Amino acid sequence: MNSIDSVTLEVADATAAARFYSTALGLDPSHVRVRASEAPTAGFRGFTLSLVVSQPGNVDALVGAALEAGATAVRPASKSLWGYGGVIEAPDGTIWKIATSKKKDTGRVTRDFDELVLLLGVEDMKASKQFYVGRGLTVGRSFGGKYVEFAAGSGPVKLALYKRGALAKDAGVPADGTGSHRLVLAGAGGPFSDPDGFVWEAAAPLTATV
Template identity: 50%
Template structure:
Protein backbone atom coordinates (compact mmCIF):
# COMPACT_ATOMS: atom_id res chain seq x y z
CA UNK A 1 0.00 0.00 0.00
CA UNK A 2 1.31 3.48 -0.88
CA UNK A 3 1.18 6.51 1.35
CA UNK A 4 -2.38 7.64 2.08
CA UNK A 5 -3.32 11.19 1.12
CA UNK A 6 -5.82 13.37 2.93
CA UNK A 7 -7.82 15.18 0.26
CA UNK A 8 -10.34 17.25 2.20
CA UNK A 9 -12.06 18.10 5.44
CA UNK A 10 -15.86 18.06 5.51
CA UNK A 11 -17.61 19.99 8.27
CA UNK A 12 -21.11 18.74 9.13
CA UNK A 13 -23.65 21.10 10.63
CA UNK A 14 -26.99 22.84 10.37
CA UNK A 15 -25.46 26.27 9.58
CA UNK A 16 -23.82 27.18 6.28
CA UNK A 17 -22.21 30.48 7.35
CA UNK A 18 -18.94 28.54 7.68
CA UNK A 19 -19.03 27.71 3.97
CA UNK A 20 -18.85 31.40 3.06
CA UNK A 21 -15.92 31.95 5.45
CA UNK A 22 -13.86 29.06 4.09
CA UNK A 23 -14.61 30.18 0.54
CA UNK A 24 -13.40 33.71 1.30
CA UNK A 25 -10.13 32.54 2.86
CA UNK A 26 -9.40 30.41 -0.18
CA UNK A 27 -9.59 26.83 1.12
CA UNK A 28 -12.87 25.92 -0.57
CA UNK A 29 -11.44 22.94 -2.51
CA UNK A 30 -10.10 21.39 0.70
CA UNK A 31 -12.68 22.44 3.30
CA UNK A 32 -16.31 21.74 2.53
CA UNK A 33 -19.52 22.10 4.50
CA UNK A 34 -22.36 19.58 4.45
CA UNK A 35 -25.84 19.83 5.96
CA UNK A 36 -26.44 17.65 9.01
CA UNK A 37 -29.03 17.71 11.75
CA UNK A 38 -27.15 15.12 13.84
CA UNK A 39 -27.14 16.27 17.46
CA UNK A 40 -23.88 17.48 19.00
CA UNK A 41 -23.02 19.36 22.18
CA UNK A 42 -19.82 20.68 23.71
CA UNK A 43 -16.27 20.15 22.46
CA UNK A 44 -16.25 17.67 19.59
CA UNK A 45 -12.53 16.84 19.84
CA UNK A 46 -11.12 18.81 16.94
CA UNK A 47 -9.71 22.20 16.10
CA UNK A 48 -9.31 23.21 12.46
CA UNK A 49 -6.22 25.37 11.92
CA UNK A 50 -5.48 27.33 8.77
CA UNK A 51 -1.75 28.04 8.54
CA UNK A 52 -0.53 30.98 6.46
CA UNK A 53 3.01 32.21 5.87
CA UNK A 54 1.70 35.79 5.73
CA UNK A 55 -0.67 37.50 8.19
CA UNK A 56 -4.34 37.24 7.30
CA UNK A 57 -7.14 37.39 9.87
CA UNK A 58 -4.75 37.76 12.82
CA UNK A 59 -1.03 37.59 13.47
CA UNK A 60 1.29 37.62 16.44
CA UNK A 61 3.99 39.43 14.44
CA UNK A 62 5.12 42.75 15.91
CA UNK A 63 5.78 44.18 12.45
CA UNK A 64 4.65 43.14 9.04
CA UNK A 65 5.46 45.30 6.09
CA UNK A 66 4.42 42.74 3.49
CA UNK A 67 0.89 42.83 2.09
CA UNK A 68 -1.58 40.29 3.44
CA UNK A 69 -2.32 37.47 1.03
CA UNK A 70 -5.15 35.00 0.69
CA UNK A 71 -2.72 32.09 0.52
CA UNK A 72 -3.28 29.28 3.04
CA UNK A 73 -0.28 26.96 3.17
CA UNK A 74 -1.70 24.18 5.34
CA UNK A 75 -5.05 23.03 6.66
CA UNK A 76 -4.61 21.14 9.93
CA UNK A 77 -7.45 19.27 11.61
CA UNK A 78 -6.03 18.83 15.12
CA UNK A 79 -7.84 15.84 16.61
CA UNK A 80 -8.21 15.25 20.32
CA UNK A 81 -7.91 11.49 20.89
CA UNK A 82 -8.16 9.17 23.89
CA UNK A 83 -4.80 7.46 23.23
CA UNK A 84 -2.30 9.25 20.96
CA UNK A 85 0.00 6.21 20.51
CA UNK A 86 -2.88 3.86 19.64
CA UNK A 87 -4.40 6.37 17.19
CA UNK A 88 -0.99 6.93 15.58
CA UNK A 89 -0.61 3.18 15.02
CA UNK A 90 -4.17 2.93 13.68
CA UNK A 91 -3.42 5.57 11.04
CA UNK A 92 0.03 4.21 10.18
CA UNK A 93 -1.65 0.82 9.56
CA UNK A 94 -3.89 2.59 7.02
CA UNK A 95 -0.99 4.15 5.11
CA UNK A 96 -0.66 7.57 6.74
CA UNK A 97 3.00 8.57 7.07
CA UNK A 98 4.25 10.36 10.20
CA UNK A 99 6.27 13.59 9.95
CA UNK A 100 6.54 14.40 13.67
CA UNK A 101 5.88 12.32 16.75
CA UNK A 102 6.38 13.21 20.40
CA UNK A 103 5.48 9.96 22.18
CA UNK A 104 2.02 10.01 23.69
CA UNK A 105 1.72 13.82 23.40
CA UNK A 106 1.53 14.82 19.71
CA UNK A 107 1.66 13.30 16.22
CA UNK A 108 1.59 15.04 12.83
CA UNK A 109 1.11 13.30 9.49
CA UNK A 110 3.45 13.72 6.53
CA UNK A 111 1.47 15.02 3.56
CA UNK A 112 3.91 16.13 0.84
CA UNK A 113 1.25 16.04 -1.90
CA UNK A 114 -1.64 17.50 0.07
CA UNK A 115 -2.50 20.78 1.79
CA UNK A 116 -4.25 18.87 4.60
CA UNK A 117 -2.15 17.61 7.52
CA UNK A 118 -3.66 15.53 10.32
CA UNK A 119 -2.43 16.24 13.85
CA UNK A 120 -3.23 14.16 16.93
CA UNK A 121 -3.23 15.47 20.48
CA UNK A 122 -4.66 14.13 23.71
CA UNK A 123 -8.34 15.07 24.10
CA UNK A 124 -7.83 17.28 27.18
CA UNK A 125 -4.82 19.03 25.60
CA UNK A 126 -6.80 19.70 22.40
CA UNK A 127 -9.70 21.12 24.44
CA UNK A 128 -7.30 23.35 26.37
CA UNK A 129 -5.80 24.55 23.07
CA UNK A 130 -9.31 25.39 21.86
CA UNK A 131 -10.21 27.14 25.13
CA UNK A 132 -13.06 24.65 25.65
CA UNK A 133 -14.18 22.17 28.29
CA UNK A 134 -13.19 18.65 27.15
CA UNK A 135 -16.73 17.26 27.49
CA UNK A 136 -18.94 16.76 24.46
CA UNK A 137 -21.42 14.33 22.97
CA UNK A 138 -22.99 13.44 19.64
CA UNK A 139 -21.73 13.99 16.10
CA UNK A 140 -18.06 14.94 15.73
CA UNK A 141 -19.08 17.42 12.99
CA UNK A 142 -16.02 16.62 10.88
CA UNK A 143 -15.25 13.96 8.26
CA UNK A 144 -11.85 13.45 6.64
CA UNK A 145 -11.80 12.73 2.90
CA UNK A 146 -8.89 10.46 1.98
CA UNK A 147 -7.82 7.73 -0.39
CA UNK A 148 -7.37 5.58 2.78
CA UNK A 149 -11.11 5.61 3.64
CA UNK A 150 -13.83 4.72 4.30
CA UNK A 151 -13.46 3.73 7.95
CA UNK A 152 -14.17 4.93 11.48
CA UNK A 153 -11.19 5.44 13.78
CA UNK A 154 -10.93 4.36 17.45
CA UNK A 155 -12.39 7.71 18.60
CA UNK A 156 -15.43 7.47 16.35
CA UNK A 157 -14.25 9.89 13.65
CA UNK A 158 -15.42 9.01 10.14
CA UNK A 159 -13.23 8.94 7.04
CA UNK A 160 -14.62 8.84 3.51
CA UNK A 161 -13.06 7.82 0.23
Protein backbone atom coordinates in the same frame (compact mmCIF):
# COMPACT_ATOMS: atom_id res chain seq x y z
CA MET B 1 -3.81 5.91 1.85
CA ASN B 2 -1.04 8.48 2.32
CA SER B 3 -3.06 11.67 2.78
CA ILE B 4 -6.47 13.22 3.40
CA ASP B 5 -8.28 13.69 0.09
CA SER B 6 -10.95 15.92 1.59
CA VAL B 7 -12.39 17.28 4.83
CA THR B 8 -16.15 17.75 5.11
CA LEU B 9 -17.77 19.78 7.88
CA GLU B 10 -21.35 18.84 8.66
CA VAL B 11 -23.31 22.01 9.37
CA ALA B 12 -26.86 23.13 10.01
CA ASP B 13 -26.86 25.63 7.12
CA ALA B 14 -24.61 24.55 4.26
CA THR B 15 -25.22 27.68 2.18
CA ALA B 16 -24.28 30.04 5.02
CA ALA B 17 -21.24 27.96 5.95
CA ALA B 18 -20.03 27.88 2.35
CA ARG B 19 -20.34 31.66 2.16
CA PHE B 20 -18.45 32.15 5.44
CA TYR B 21 -15.51 29.95 4.48
CA SER B 22 -15.10 31.36 1.00
CA THR B 23 -15.47 35.05 1.88
CA ALA B 24 -13.94 35.22 5.37
CA LEU B 25 -11.17 32.61 5.27
CA GLY B 26 -10.57 32.31 1.54
CA LEU B 27 -11.20 28.56 1.49
CA ASP B 28 -12.65 26.62 -1.41
CA PRO B 29 -13.83 23.00 -1.86
CA SER B 30 -10.26 21.83 -2.47
CA HIS B 31 -9.61 22.75 1.17
CA VAL B 32 -12.86 22.13 3.05
CA ARG B 33 -16.29 20.94 1.96
CA VAL B 34 -19.59 21.42 3.79
CA ARG B 35 -22.83 19.49 3.82
CA ALA B 36 -26.05 19.81 5.75
CA SER B 37 -26.54 17.76 8.90
CA GLU B 38 -28.82 17.79 11.91
CA ALA B 39 -26.78 15.27 13.91
CA PRO B 40 -26.90 16.21 17.61
CA THR B 41 -23.68 17.73 18.94
CA ALA B 42 -22.78 19.71 22.05
CA GLY B 43 -19.58 21.16 23.45
CA PHE B 44 -16.11 20.38 22.11
CA ARG B 45 -16.28 18.28 18.96
CA GLY B 46 -12.85 16.77 19.48
CA PHE B 47 -10.97 18.50 16.67
CA THR B 48 -9.70 21.86 15.50
CA LEU B 49 -8.61 23.20 12.14
CA SER B 50 -5.58 25.49 11.87
CA LEU B 51 -4.49 27.98 9.25
CA VAL B 52 -0.73 28.50 9.43
CA VAL B 53 0.30 31.86 7.97
CA SER B 54 3.56 33.69 7.34
CA GLN B 55 3.26 36.72 9.62
CA PRO B 56 1.20 38.36 12.40
CA GLY B 57 -0.53 40.78 10.05
CA ASN B 58 -2.04 37.89 8.14
CA VAL B 59 -3.36 36.44 11.40
CA ASP B 60 -5.06 39.73 12.20
CA ALA B 61 -6.47 40.03 8.68
CA LEU B 62 -8.00 36.55 8.74
CA VAL B 63 -9.30 36.82 12.30
CA GLY B 64 -10.79 40.23 11.56
CA ALA B 65 -12.53 39.01 8.41
CA ALA B 66 -13.90 35.98 10.28
CA LEU B 67 -15.29 38.11 13.10
CA GLU B 68 -16.91 40.51 10.64
CA ALA B 69 -18.54 37.52 8.93
CA GLY B 70 -20.10 36.24 12.14
CA ALA B 71 -17.41 34.19 13.89
CA THR B 72 -16.86 34.43 17.66
CA ALA B 73 -13.51 35.19 19.27
CA VAL B 74 -12.49 32.29 21.54
CA ARG B 75 -8.93 33.43 22.17
CA PRO B 76 -8.00 36.91 20.85
CA ALA B 77 -4.85 37.05 18.72
CA SER B 78 -1.77 37.71 20.83
CA LYS B 79 1.95 37.07 21.10
CA SER B 80 3.28 33.98 22.83
CA LEU B 81 6.59 32.19 23.25
CA TRP B 82 6.02 30.29 19.99
CA GLY B 83 4.76 33.17 17.85
CA TYR B 84 1.43 34.91 17.32
CA GLY B 85 -2.08 33.57 16.92
CA GLY B 86 -5.72 33.50 17.88
CA VAL B 87 -8.70 31.14 17.97
CA ILE B 88 -12.18 31.71 16.57
CA GLU B 89 -15.39 29.69 16.46
CA ALA B 90 -17.04 29.73 13.06
CA PRO B 91 -20.82 30.30 12.89
CA ASP B 92 -21.29 26.55 12.32
CA GLY B 93 -19.43 25.76 15.56
CA THR B 94 -16.08 24.63 14.14
CA ILE B 95 -13.03 25.80 16.11
CA TRP B 96 -10.26 27.40 14.01
CA LYS B 97 -6.80 28.45 15.13
CA ILE B 98 -4.97 31.00 12.98
CA ALA B 99 -1.29 31.33 13.81
CA THR B 100 2.27 32.05 12.74
CA SER B 101 5.65 31.26 14.25
CA LYS B 102 6.84 34.75 13.28
CA LYS B 103 6.53 37.72 15.62
CA LYS B 104 7.01 40.55 13.11
CA ASP B 105 5.61 41.32 9.68
CA THR B 106 8.10 41.03 6.85
CA GLY B 107 5.89 41.74 3.85
CA ARG B 108 2.54 42.94 2.56
CA VAL B 109 -0.37 41.85 4.74
CA THR B 110 -2.72 39.42 3.00
CA ARG B 111 -5.25 36.77 3.92
CA ASP B 112 -3.10 34.04 2.36
CA PHE B 113 -2.18 30.97 4.37
CA ASP B 114 0.62 28.45 3.99
CA GLU B 115 -0.83 25.33 5.56
CA LEU B 116 -4.19 23.89 6.57
CA VAL B 117 -3.85 21.46 9.47
CA LEU B 118 -6.51 19.20 10.97
CA LEU B 119 -5.82 18.26 14.59
CA LEU B 120 -7.77 15.32 15.95
CA GLY B 121 -8.12 15.06 19.71
CA VAL B 122 -7.40 11.47 20.78
CA GLU B 123 -7.65 9.59 24.05
CA ASP B 124 -4.88 7.01 23.45
CA MET B 125 -2.06 8.49 21.39
CA LYS B 126 -0.20 5.22 20.93
CA ALA B 127 -3.27 3.39 19.66
CA SER B 128 -4.31 6.21 17.31
CA LYS B 129 -0.78 6.61 15.96
CA GLN B 130 -0.51 2.89 15.25
CA PHE B 131 -3.94 2.91 13.65
CA TYR B 132 -3.06 5.62 11.13
CA VAL B 133 0.40 4.24 10.41
CA GLY B 134 -1.33 0.94 9.68
CA ARG B 135 -3.54 2.80 7.22
CA GLY B 136 -0.51 4.01 5.28
CA LEU B 137 0.28 7.42 6.79
CA THR B 138 3.91 8.28 7.52
CA VAL B 139 4.88 10.01 10.75
CA GLY B 140 6.58 13.33 10.09
CA ARG B 141 7.09 14.52 13.67
CA SER B 142 6.31 12.91 16.99
CA PHE B 143 6.59 14.20 20.55
CA GLY B 144 6.11 11.17 22.76
CA GLY B 145 2.53 10.57 23.76
CA LYS B 146 1.52 14.20 23.31
CA TYR B 147 1.56 15.03 19.60
CA VAL B 148 1.97 13.28 16.26
CA GLU B 149 2.10 15.00 12.88
CA PHE B 150 1.92 12.96 9.71
CA ALA B 151 3.96 13.78 6.63
CA ALA B 152 2.10 15.86 4.08
CA GLY B 153 0.86 13.77 1.18
CA SER B 154 -0.75 14.88 -2.05
CA GLY B 155 -3.86 16.23 -0.32
CA PRO B 156 -4.42 19.84 0.74
CA VAL B 157 -4.77 19.11 4.47
CA LYS B 158 -2.09 17.97 6.91
CA LEU B 159 -3.23 15.58 9.64
CA ALA B 160 -2.00 15.68 13.24
CA LEU B 161 -3.02 14.00 16.49
CA TYR B 162 -3.13 15.74 19.88
CA LYS B 163 -4.33 14.52 23.25
CA ARG B 164 -7.98 15.57 23.47
CA GLY B 165 -7.65 17.49 26.73
CA ALA B 166 -4.51 19.29 25.57
CA LEU B 167 -6.14 20.21 22.27
CA ALA B 168 -9.15 21.72 24.01
CA LYS B 169 -6.86 23.65 26.37
CA ASP B 170 -4.81 24.95 23.44
CA ALA B 171 -8.00 26.11 21.75
CA GLY B 172 -9.28 27.73 24.94
CA VAL B 173 -12.46 25.68 25.28
CA PRO B 174 -13.71 23.07 27.81
CA ALA B 175 -12.86 19.50 26.80
CA ASP B 176 -16.34 18.12 27.46
CA GLY B 177 -18.47 17.31 24.46
CA THR B 178 -21.12 14.87 23.31
CA GLY B 179 -22.73 13.75 20.08
CA SER B 180 -21.44 13.94 16.54
CA HIS B 181 -17.98 15.22 15.64
CA ARG B 182 -19.68 16.90 12.66
CA LEU B 183 -16.58 15.97 10.66
CA VAL B 184 -16.10 13.45 7.84
CA LEU B 185 -12.75 12.71 6.24
CA ALA B 186 -12.11 11.03 2.91
CA GLY B 187 -9.19 9.00 1.65
CA ALA B 188 -8.29 6.09 -0.58
CA GLY B 189 -8.53 3.64 2.34
CA GLY B 190 -12.09 4.48 3.45
CA PRO B 191 -14.66 3.81 4.71
CA PHE B 192 -13.75 3.24 8.36
CA SER B 193 -13.87 4.84 11.81
CA ASP B 194 -10.74 5.49 13.86
CA PRO B 195 -10.33 4.64 17.58
CA ASP B 196 -11.91 7.97 18.61
CA GLY B 197 -14.91 7.66 16.34
CA PHE B 198 -13.78 10.00 13.56
CA VAL B 199 -15.43 8.82 10.36
CA TRP B 200 -13.64 8.30 7.06
CA GLU B 201 -15.35 7.56 3.79
CA ALA B 202 -14.05 6.59 0.37
CA ALA B 203 -12.70 9.48 -1.67
CA ALA B 204 -15.28 10.86 -4.07
CA PRO B 205 -15.35 13.48 -6.85
CA LEU B 206 -15.79 17.04 -5.69
CA THR B 207 -19.49 17.90 -5.56
CA ALA B 208 -20.01 19.90 -2.35
CA THR B 209 -19.46 23.63 -2.27
CA VAL B 210 -17.55 25.96 0.02
